Amino acid sequence: MKRLSLIVFAIFMILPMQSQNITIEDYNRAVSFRYANYNNKTAFNLHTTVNWFEDKSGFWFVDFSKERKAYKIVNFKDRKVEDLFDHERLTNALNTIQNNEVHANRLELSNFEIKAKNELLFNFKGDAYTLNLKTYQLQQDEKKSKEDENEFETKSPDGKWIAYAKNYNLFIKSIETNEEHQLSFAGRKGFEYASWYGWYDKIEGENGERPKRFYVDWSDDSKWIATSIVDFDNAEKMYMLDYSIDSLYKPKLLSYYRGSPGDTTMVHIQPVFFSIEAKKEVKTNLPKGTHINFVSPQWMKQSGMMIASYLERGFQKGFVKRIDLNSNSVQALIKEESQTNIDNFEYRVIEEQEKLVFLSERSGWRQLYSVDYKGEVNALTKGEFYVNSIAHIDEKAGVIFILASGREENNNPYHQQLYKVNLEGELTLLTPENTHHSVSFSKDGSFFVDNYSTINTPTRTVLCSADSGKIVCNLTTTDTSEAEAMGWTSPEVFNLIAKDGKTTIYGAIWKPTNFDASKSYPIIDATYTGPHTQQFPKSFNRGFQNQALAELGFIIVKIDGLGTSGRSKEFHNHSYKNMGNNLEDHVLAIKYLEKKHTWIDITRVGIYGHSAGGYDTGRAMLAFPDFYKVGVASSADHDFRMEKAWWPEMYQGWPVDESYEAVSNITNAANLKGKLLLVHGGIDNNVNPSATFKFAEALIQADKDFDLLILPSQRHGYRGKSLNYFVKKRWNYFVEHLLETEPIWDFKWE
Structure with a gap:
């Protein structure tokens, strides 16, 4: 015991x-x-996001510290970091509206734009304001009344035509004469012209309808329309039950069209093109695909010309083709093949140089290539390193800015750096610091902002010249004290x-x-x-x-x-x-x-x-x-x-x-x-x-x-x-x- x-x-x-x-x-x-x-x-400026002004004059950002949240501006003319406004004076002006609820060191403002000399636009608590930077008079802008926009129709760039869908077919109507022209005739429910497939299109109830969708892409000269047929005829859905709605005492049935591996009962998408002058469809041999591998077209500047890309089911073959709707011809520019998979394929068109650039793992490493309109491919980068992405292109100069990892000696293979390469393959390192670089380019491509750091090296955020990579000014530094x-x-x-x-x-x-x-x-x-x-x-x-x-x-x-x-x-x-x-x-x-x-x-x-x-x-x-x-x-x-x-x-x-x-x-x-x-x-x-x-x-x-x-x-x-x-x-x-x-x-x- x-x-x-x-x-x-x-x-x-x-x-x-x-x-x-x-x-x-x-x-x-x-x-x-x-x-x-x-x-x-407790950790300030871990990553600084900059906001480029629409007028291309500079940008604004926020510099955080224990004491305050400071809104800053850099103007490209003098390239100096300055306060975007007098925080105390603006706070006083806002407090006349908000009954002294605003504090100068924690202002919550957004969407700054330069309106005119000494005038600044911004949003505060959902409302738009104009600030006079001399007098600090604050004017609340009238909320812009949206025109009665119809999301189910699109006006041509020249303003002469309206495109819309009716009875699952595509129509256009002359704005001048109101004359209507039917462009497609085979459309019906479940086989729908001028539509698109939404990944998260939710259907409610046992006999619910998917959300109505409309899509056309006008060419810049308003002479052509690209769109698609979305075919649901044999498509199957996935289902869910929503038990969380307080007002319901039965679960709500939800569904959405989505295929699983190996399914043939999927949504299919067929690209289609129409001539506005001829008022009819122009046939191509581009394939119908499933919702995971359909053709993605984009217009070029030249009338009736476009680039179309797609991957075959299984992701082991991919194509980029140049389409001429004027002659109804298709030219293969890029053919990618892999015994395993083609992952994260990326390309860009450089029309001023009559070339495309693309990223491919065909060498065993993801590298940058160019291809001209004759289909001649040229490797612009070579080596045992990985090109993560195309960051910016100067089309006129034919210079491509890329982010790549693992090229420099003694660097961690996951740390990316910024390079520029021309169409002759001459490569220049722009960010020599042995760290990871996250960059954002200005709207005109003349500058970039670089947040560079490692997991053990605090972030430094700087403005750099895109031409040389030279640091123009310091923006913020991380403080984790x-x-x-x-x-x-x-x-x-x-x-x-x-x-x-x-x-x-x-x-x-x-x-x-x-x-x-x-x-x-x-x-x-x-x-x-x-x-x-x-x-x-x-x-x-x-x-x-x-x-x-x-x-x-x-x-x-x-x-x-x-x-x-x-x-x-x-x-x-x-x-x-x-x-x-x-x-x-x-x-x-x-x-x-x-x-x-x-x-x-x-x-x-x-x-x-x-x-x-x-x-x-x-x-x-x-x-x-x-x-x-x-x-x-x-x-x-x-x-x-x-x-x-x-x-x-x-x-x-x-x-x-x-x-x-x-x-x-x-x-x-x-x-x-x-x-x-x-x-x-x-x-x-x-x-x-x-x-x-x-x-x-x-x-x-x-x-x-x-x-x-x-x-x-x-x-x-x-x-x-x-x-x-x-x-x-x-x-x-x-x-x-x-x-x-x-x-x-x-x-x-x-």
Whole structure:
């Protein structure tokens, strides 16, 4: 009896000791590192957005500090940073309208434009004002009464014609004579001319109609119309039930047209073109496509000429063609082919040079090419580096500005820099700093603003000359002294050799601000291996991204393994038809970190992710059940066969084969060992919640213990109170099951 009493006493003593592992102060610190609570409150000017004036005279921006929110202007004539207005005087003027509710150091103003000399336009609380910068007289502008615009008709550029749809056909009407001309005749419900397919077109009820849509694209000379036939004849829908409407006591049935991988019962789209002079359709041999791979045309300046691009189903062949409607001829300019996939294909037309430029991975690395109107292709960049995007084109000079990563020696391969290249292939580096550069070009292309930083180097924002890259003036510098006083430090970057035994991969880890190297911490993998992007935190503003969860006593890690984007084509191809193995490098990296750091407890590994990251989380718990112990999977595509068609067909392949079955979380549900929380928005029309329900059913049939949270009113991204509720559930799920202590539910968000 005495021994039993001692055991009970020991247990009684242990329980409060465990509960002391986490406190309300830990939660308060976590809350302080949510975006709304740190951005420009304890960490200032992490990234500065500039707003270019329509008159091309300069731009305005906001410089944040602990003391004030300062609106600034740079005029291209003197290129100096000055106050956009006298903050105190404008505050006084606004307070005559707002009854002393406005404070000079926290003004909330937007949409500034130069109206005239000494006059400034801006918006305040939804109203437009004109400010006299000499007298500081403030005039509230009359709200412009919108003309009775009809979204179902479009006027020609020369103002002579109105195009509209009637009975699912295309008509035009002369504005001068009111004479009507029918241009198409085969239209009917479900086979609709002059329409477009909306990705999020919502249909309500059992016999509801999709929203009415109208689309035509006039040529600049008003002689031609491009539009499309949207064919719903055999298209199938996805469905949802909305239980969140207070006034209803039955769920509302919602649906939308969307195809899944391998489906033939999809919306189809056919490009069609009409001559206004002939009042009839001009036939081309451009193909009808599904809603994930239809033809995208754009007019050229020359009458009747256009460029059309499209990818074939499966994303292994792509074309860019020059169409001459005058002669009804089609000329192939670019043909892209891949044994895996063509991802993020991008091109631009440079009409003044009679060329197109485009980005292609045909060399094994994403490079910039030009092609003339005869179809002759020329490589403008060459090497083992990655061109991320075309930032700007000076058409007259034939100069292309590109953002590229991994070209310079000793640079992190994810850090991009700005270059300019001419049509002869002469390449010039414009941003030499060994950091990541995020740029925005002025409307005339003469200047660019550069936010440059690394995850460990604070952001500096500068105005630069586009011609030379020379810094013209400094705009803002990041200040994190307030956050640092709270104990914050930027994440630690690491690298290791990937599963292929030769390639360097990168990641970063976040530690709590009260980190103690003598303790042992669980580690959580914040995952998103979606092959269309990468997660390495390239810039300084990403340094706070995972700090909140870390404050609860965790190490958080982000890793880009083989198969993600932004590196070589060989690197990217590791995930093709192989997305079930995207986490192998994550496991390798966490084991590497455990060997490097004594304070990482590899027996307590968690994982969470949203969307494709939610799939990762489910996959981790099933494919590596002895490694990952706790997971939170939100809005996940747990079976690619139930997803929207384009994403799985791009990365898991088409036609659908047995590999889809092999990587499905649903078919592998019996492998679950750890604690798994599934979360989904009830009306998610991006990743339909059906796969989460089906995964839950598979777990039930396999007699597996798991948790399920449905947010009835939420779509793919969670908002408001539902977002806070989800974050609290995710935090506490890890606190309870990975930290193995009693979580706290009642804490404040501010």
